[in-house]
Structure formats: structure tokens, C-alpha cells
Amino acid sequence: MSTQGLESVDESSTGATPQCRPRVLVVDDEPGIRESLRIILRDEFDLSFAETGEDAVRIAAADRPDAVLLDIVLPGMDGIATLERLRLELPSTPVVMVTATRTVKTAVTAIKLGAYDYVQKPFDLDELRILLGNAARTSALQREVDELRAAVGRRYQFGNIVGHAPAMQDIFRTLSLVAPLRTTVLITGESGTGKELIARALHYQSPRAGRPMTAINCAAIPESLIESELFGHERGSFTGADARKLGQFELANGSTIFLDEVGELHPSVQAKLLRVLELGEFIRVGGTRPVSVDVRIVAASNRNLEEGSRDGTFRADLYYRLNVVSVHLPPLRERREDLPLLIKHFARQKAAELGIEERAFSPETIDLLLRYRWPGNVRELENLVERLLVLAVPGAVRSEELPSGMRQAPPPAGRDARAEVLLGQKTLATAVDDFERDIIEEALEQLDFNQTRAAERLGTTRRVLKYRMDKLGIRDR
Numbered sequence: 001m002s003t004q005g006l007e008s009v010d011e012s013s014t015g016a017t018p019q020c021r022p023r024v025l026v027v028d029d030e031p032g033i034r035e036s037l038r039i040i041l042r043d044e045f046d047l048s049f050a051e052t053g054e055d056a057v058r059i060a061a062a063d064r065p066d067a068v069l070l071d072i073v074l075p076g077m078d079g080i081a082t083l084e085r086l087r088l089e090l091p092s093t094p095v096v097m098v099t100a101t102r103t104v105k106t107a108v109t110a111i112k113l114g115a116y117d118y119v120q121k122p123f124d125l126d127e128l129r130i131l132l133g134n135a136a137r138t139s140a141l142q143r144e145v146d147e148l149r150a151a152v153g154r155r156y157q158f159g160n161i162v163g164h165a166p167a168m169q170d171i172f173r174t175l176s177l178v179a180p181l182r183t184t185v186l187i188t189g190e191s192g193t194g195k196e197l198i199a200r201a202l203h204y205q206s207p208r209a210g211r212p213m214t215a216i217n218c219a220a221i222p223e224s225l226i227e228s229e230l231f232g233h234e235r236g237s238f239t240g241a242d243a244r245k246l247g248q249f250e251l252a253n254g255s256t257i258f259l260d261e262v263g264e265l266h267p268s269v270q271a272k273l274l275r276v277l278e279l280g281e282f283i284r285v286g287g288t289r290p291v292s293v294d295v296r297i298v299a300a301s302n303r304n305l306e307e308g309s310r311d312g313t314f315r316a317d318l319y320y321r322l323n324v325v326s327v328h329l330p331p332l333r334e335r336r337e338d339l340p341l342l343i344k345h346f347a348r349q350k351a352a353e354l355g356i357e358e359r360a361f362s363p364e365t366i367d368l369l370l371r372y373r374w375p376g377n378v379r380e381l382e383n384l385v386e387r388l389l390v391l392a393v394p395g396a397v398r399s400e401e402l403p404s405g406m407r408q409a410p411p412p413a414g415r416d417a418r419a420e421v422l423l424g425q426k427t428l429a430t431a432v433d434d435f436e437r438d439i440i441e442e443a444l445e446q447l448d449f450n451q452t453r454a455a456e457r458l459g460t461t462r463r464v465l466k467y468r469m470d471k472l473g474i475r476d477r
């Protein structure tokens with residue numbers, strides 16, 4: 001997985017900018033009408049014209065107008081047939097139909113086929129202007145929504161989640177297999193390891209991506225409210241329930257619900273959740289009829305739910321239902337090889353987001369960061385990188401800029417190996433090899449597997465490095 005493709009919206013394809021006049025395609029076979037429309041509308045709109053339905057479809061496909069004004073009566077392909085073609089080829093372009101009084105019935109048909117609205121001849125000029133203006137604005141908004149949605153989708157591509165460590169690569173493989181399915185996924189891992197990020201990626205790489213994902217933090221909602229929050233309630237079901245309220249499961253129909261900290265759910269709610277997982281239905285608080293929903297459930301927990309199911313704090317049957325596919329995100333200290341890439345990823349992302357200069361990190365700084373324990377995992381690293389960028393000291397980030405806790409971090413390996421050798425658990429040769437392998441691998445990671453630069457960093461030549469790599473079984477990427 002790579003670190004490219006930050007989620008900035010591609011401005012070049014944004015279409016209508018607010019400053020320029022909306023572009024409207026006028027389709028009418030009568031030259032007189034075209035001419036009068038030109039005079040009426042030219043101050044407000046940027047106009048193009050077509051005489052036939054066939055021309056209209058061709059011009060619209062090429063020019064992508066913000067709205068189309070389409071006469072229903074046309075020679076050859078009539079207005080209705082033209083509308084159908086336009087809806088098919090440019091579904092987000094609003095089409096305003098023009099009818100003579102006698103064709104109003106046809107106009108109703110047109111609305112059913114997806115026309116934006118219709119106007120009657122002879123024109124009411126104000127009405128026509130307002131209608132076309134609204135139609136054009138709708139289409140600009142629709143385009144904006146489409147683009148933002150695409151940008152969100154890009155942000156949550158697996159390719160934007162950093163992870164070269166073998167455990168992460170395994171996770172990505174599992175995720176791309178299950179993302180398109182409705183399968184329930186349970187994500188576990190310490191705080192800040194990326195559970196929510198993975199949940200969003202699952203959602204945005206699924207056919208449900210057209211709707212937003214609903215995220216619920218089960219620990220943040222008071223016990224007395226969570227049931228009604230998730231499943232809704234009927235009017236009068238408890239004091240204060242003065243109207244029916246739909247729950248998140250009903251609102252998320254057709255989409256994905258992310259149940260964060262699912263281990264904190266109250267036992268009575270656990271039972272209801274089990275029912276949704278087994279039958280796809282639930283009963284609103286105070287209700288009697290079951291409500292069916294099509295919701296995909298992704299759950300996360302930083303607690304060990306298996307243990308919870310053994311000691312009775314979490315229903316075992318629910319645990320098995322949630323655990324159909326499970327993904328365990330390793331803590332950052334167990335995938336240190338991803339650190340240099342994550343630093344680069346966040347430096348680039350934060351610089352782009354904040355509109356500030358990206359900063360490189362000096363090798364000494366990276367060394368210290370590699371030794372730190374990262375109790376807050378990726379989130380802690382992300383915040384640190386942002387802080388270092390915002391402080392904007394010129395040049396590469398130096399070790400003195402790190403918080404003191406990170407500067408005094410003890411070396412991770414070495415100590416234990418030393419004890420192992422002295423206790424006779426490991427030979428000196430193996431310990432030395434392990435140490436050398438560790439250092440060479442880290443140097444290679446840090447320098448993007450450029451062997452010449454890694455050799456330089458390690459004070460040797462590329463040939464010797466290559467020889468040691470073969471000997472120690474280090475594979476080139």
C-alpha cells in the first residue's frame with residue numbers, strides 16, 4: 001500500500017464556478033423562438049442552441065451544460081425521446097421542458113421520466129429565468145456532491161492506509177476480499193491503531209459507499225439512551241418520548257453502521273443487536289412490530305471481547321456473530337518498519353491540509369522515533385508530526401524538537417539480546433546477526449530500499465551491503 005493520493009479535490013474538473021454565468025442549452029426547432037429566448041436570456045446565461053433532439057444530445061454530451069431547456073414538440077426525435085437520451089447520458093444535468101398548453105399531459109409524463117420541471121408557452125419571463133437559474137444551481141450542487149463523494153472515497157482507499165508490515169499486508173488482503181460483501185467485520189486493536197479508518201475504508205470500498213457511514217460510539221452514549229438511539233422508540237414508550245423517533249439502524253438502512261467500543265454495550269442492548277445480526281430486524285423501544293433493515297455492521301473494540309465472553313461481561317453468542325471476519329491491528333511498536341512511511345505520509349498530508357511547508361525529518365530524529373514505545377499509536381504519531389510542522393522551524397526536524405519523553409527512549413533491542421546471550425539462551429553469533437539484520441532492514445526502510453544510500457548511511461559499500469543482505473537472508477523489496 002502506498003502513501004500517495006492525498007484527498008484534495010481535483011479543482012480542474014469542478015465545472016461551473018460561481019463567477020461565470022450558468023451554461024444553458026436551448027433546444028427548439030423554430031428560429032423565431034430561439035431568437036427571442038436568446039434576447040431574453042443572454043444577460044444571465046451563457047447560451048448554446050440546438051434545432052433537433054439529435055443535435056441536442058450531441059451538443060450536451062460535448063459541452064456539458066448546467067441545464068437544458070427542451071421543447072417537447074420537435075421534428076424527428078421528439079422532446080420526450082430526447083429527454084430519455086439526456087437522462088441516460090447526462091443523469092445529473094437538469095432538463096426543463098417547454099410545453100404548449102395542449103401538451104401539458106405530456107409534460108407530466110416528462111416529469112415522471114426525470115425532467116426537472118416544465119414551463120408553458122407563451123413564457124412568463126420571470127418564471128423562466130428563476131427556473132433555469134435554480135436548475136443550473138441544482139446541477140452545480142449535484143456536481144459538487146459527486147466530487148466530494150469521490151474525494152471521500154479516494155481518501156478511504158486501502159491505498160491511502162500506510163502499512164508495509166506483513167501483518168498489515170495480510171489485513172489489506174482480507175479487507176479487499178470482504179469489503180464488497182455484507183459480512184460483519186470485527187476490528188480490534190489498541191487506541192489509535194486505525195480501527196475507525198479501516199471501518200471507513202470497508203464502507204467506502206463497498207457498494208454502500210453512495211450513502212454516508214453511521215458511526216456510533218457505544219461508550220459515549222448513556223446507558224439509558226443507547227437502546228432508543230440505536231433502535232428508535234414509539235411515542236409514549238417512556239417519559240419524555242413525546243413522538244416516535246427513528247433509531248440509527250433505521251436511518252442507516254442500505255448503508256453501514258460502525259459500532260465503536262462495542263464491548264461497552266449494556267447486556268440488554270447486546271441481546272437486541274444479536275437479533276439484528278441473526279434476523280436483520282429489531283423492535284423499537286415500546287413497539288410491538290419488528291422492523292426489517294439492510295444494514296452492514298462493522299464493530300470495533302480495544303477490549304479483548306473473547307476474554308469478555310469468557311468472563312461473562314460480553315455475550316458469547318454475540319461475540320461469535322460479530323467475529324465472522326476479524327481484523328486485529330497491531331500496535332505501532334510492533335510494526336516499527338511502517339514508521340518512516342507514516343511520518344512521510346503525515347508530513348505530506350498535514351502540509352497539504354494546512355497549506356504549510358512540508359518538513360523532512362533528520363535521521364537522528366527518525367532513530368529516536370523508532371525507539372519510542374508509541375502508547376497512543378498512529379494517532380500519537382499523527383499529532384506529533386502536525387505539531388512539528390506547525391512550529392515551522394526552518395529545515396529538517398531535529399531531535400531537539402522532540403518532546404523530552406521521546407528523546408530519552410531506551411533502545412528497543414540490544415538489552416534483551418545481551419541478557420539472552422549472557423544467560424546462554426542465544427549464541428553470540430546469532431545475537432550479532434540479529435542485531436545486524438535489524439539495523440540493515442531499518443536503514444533500508446528509511447531510505448526507500450535504496451541500497452547505495454543505505455550502504456552510505458551504514459558506512460560501507462553497496463557491494464558489501466548486498467553481500468551481508470544475502471548472508472542474513474534480507475530480501476530486497
Ligand SMILES: Nc1ncnc2c1ncn2[C@@H]1O[C@H](COP(=O)(O)OP(=O)(O)OP(=O)(O)O)[C@@H](O)[C@H]1O
Pocket residue numbers: 160161162163189190191192193194195196197198302345378379382
Ligand atoms: N495505517 C494508517 N495509515 C494512515 N493513517 C492512519 C493509519 N492508522 C491510523 N491512521 C490515522 O490515525 C488516526 C487514528 O486512527 P483511528 O481513529 O482510526 O484509530 P482508532 O483505532 O479508532 O482509535 P481509538 O480506539 O482511540 O478510537 C486517524 O487520523 C487515522 O486516519
Ligand SMILES: [Mg+2]
Pocket residue numbers: 195196260
Ligand atoms: Mg476510534
